[in-house]
Amino acid sequence: MQTLAGKKILLGIGGGIAAYKCADLTRRLIERGAEVQVVMTRAAKEFITPLTMQAVSGKPVSDSLLDPAAEASMGHIELAKWADLILLAPATADLIARIASGMGNDLLTTLVLASDAPIAVSPAMNQQMYRNQATQENIATLQKRGMHIWGPASGEQACGDIGPGRMLEPMQLVEECEQFWADKPLKGLSVLITAGPTRESIDPVRYISNHSSGKMGFALAQAAVQLGASTNLVAGPVSLDTPVGVNRVDVASALEMHNTVMQYAPSHDIFISCAAVADYRPESIAEQKIKKKDSNEHMTISMVKNPDIVASVANMTDARPYTVGFAAETQDVAHYARSKLTNKNLDMICANDVSIEGQGFNSNNNAVTLYWKEGEQSLTLASKQKIAQQILMCIAERISS
Numbered sequence: 001m002q003t004l005a006g007k008k009i010l011l012g013i014g015g016g017i018a019a020y021k022c023a024d025l026t027r028r029l030i031e032r033g034a035e036v037q038v039v040m041t042r043a044a045k046e047f048i049t050p051l052t053m054q055a056v057s058g059k060p061v062s063d064s065l066l067d068p069a070a071e072a073s074m075g076h077i078e079l080a081k082w083a084d085l086i087l088l089a090p091a092t093a094d095l096i097a098r099i100a101s102g103m104g105n106d107l108l109t110t111l112v113l114a115s116d117a118p119i120a121v122s123p124a125m126n127q128q129m130y131r132n133q134a135t136q137e138n139i140a141t142l143q144k145r146g147m148h149i150w151g152p153a154s155g156e157q158a159c160g161d162i163g164p165g166r167m168l169e170p171m172q173l174v175e176e177c178e179q180f181w182a183d184k185p186l187k188g189l190s191v192l193i194t195a196g197p198t199r200e201s202i203d204p205v206r207y208i209s210n211h212s213s214g215k216m217g218f219a220l221a222q223a224a225v226q227l228g229a230s231t232n233l234v235a236g237p238v239s240l241d242t243p244v245g246v247n248r249v250d251v252a253s254a255l256e257m258h259n260t261v262m263q264y265a266p267s268h269d270i271f272i273s274c275a276a277v278a279d280y281r282p283e284s285i286a287e288q289k290i291k292k293k294d295s296n297e298h299m300t301i302s303m304v305k306n307p308d309i310v311a312s313v314a315n316m317t318d319a320r321p322y323t324v325g326f327a328a329e330t331q332d333v334a335h336y337a338r339s340k341l342t343n344k345n346l347d348m349i350c351a352n353d354v355s356i357e358g359q360g361f362n363s364n365n366n367a368v369t370l371y372w373k374e375g376e377q378s379l380t381l382a383s384k385q386k387i388a389q390q391i392l393m394c395i396a397e398r399i400s401s
């Protein structure tokens, strides 16, 4: 489908190993109707040749600020004005630093300075370089200037390290471009999301928790930002990076999550309760580590009920947000989900069968059925990012109907 028909994308390639993916990226963008003009840094040409990029883009590649022939055909100011979007991929630590400090010491950085087109930056570098305070501050500077930061992904790197710093895959960048021009149905709205597990302390070193990784809730937060919402995420203890553009508050126990949510909820249009909140907590937390006693074969912990966070929000009388819950079920999914929808006074519930392998807790994928009073919609197995987008699109439709 020509989702990018007529869009002019200036692809600025930096000198990183991920530059080789730019041939595929260019082809995918063109397949969707975009026109792509490639500009390369000197270092980028060490990783992929201008000839390759010319062949796939169908246009001569620009790489020099001081080339009279190139300036005669499309000068750098013309190029800067031509673009509907400048996409910097891979954006190395060096390229990001030069742009953050406003340098114009090659064609690409000069174009960035000379253009008023929106700029998207897809960072790609070694994980340590990415985590470096200088890089983080430079990325924050670009964001403050309104540039879009797409990625990076986390995982195994070309140098053998593992961590954040991988350039997004070509298809993910294509999707970012599509999202960039897509309607933003949540523009002007604020979304509050809970994610991850809670931890209910038994003593100073032990707690009761569950297998929630936070992936579903974090994917919802990322999708909410992409769809234009201002987004607050209340996260239980998880080891996930905060999605770009999301404001995150960390909590540990259900009581802390409850207090934080109740403080934030009145100023939000939508609340999505994706966290796997402990229904009960130990009645008291031992001040010292509980000792094992040889005489005791059994141990009993007395538990008390936690407040139901999503029900508390759904029953607010003032400034109540559109309230969406999740139902994690292992049997009779539709029946239990609909009961929770009614009993907790929700507007919508996202039911997932967590007994099926490859979805639900701690998986990268999920399949859910959305229920609301008068209807339902099934979302078949897909990445949690995709499911999150579909859930939010459905919410957007419901609140505007």
Ligand code: PMT
Residues within 6 Å of the ligand: 195, 196, 211, 212, 213, 214, 215, 216, 217, 254, 273, 274, 275, 276, 277, 278, 279, 306, 307, 308, 309, 310, 311, 324, 325, 326, 327, 328, 329, 340, 352, 354, 360, 361, 362, 363
């Ligand atoms: O985090 P991941 O590894 O990505 O896994 C995602 C998930 C399986 C955790 C997620 O998709 C999910 O199902 N989340 C809800 C888990 C859950 O607690 O479900 P429940 O059926 O027990 O609770 C129903 C609803 O009440 C949920 O919206 C829950 O957030 C809410 N609740 C429950 C108890 C409580 N004390 N307060 C609540 O707000």
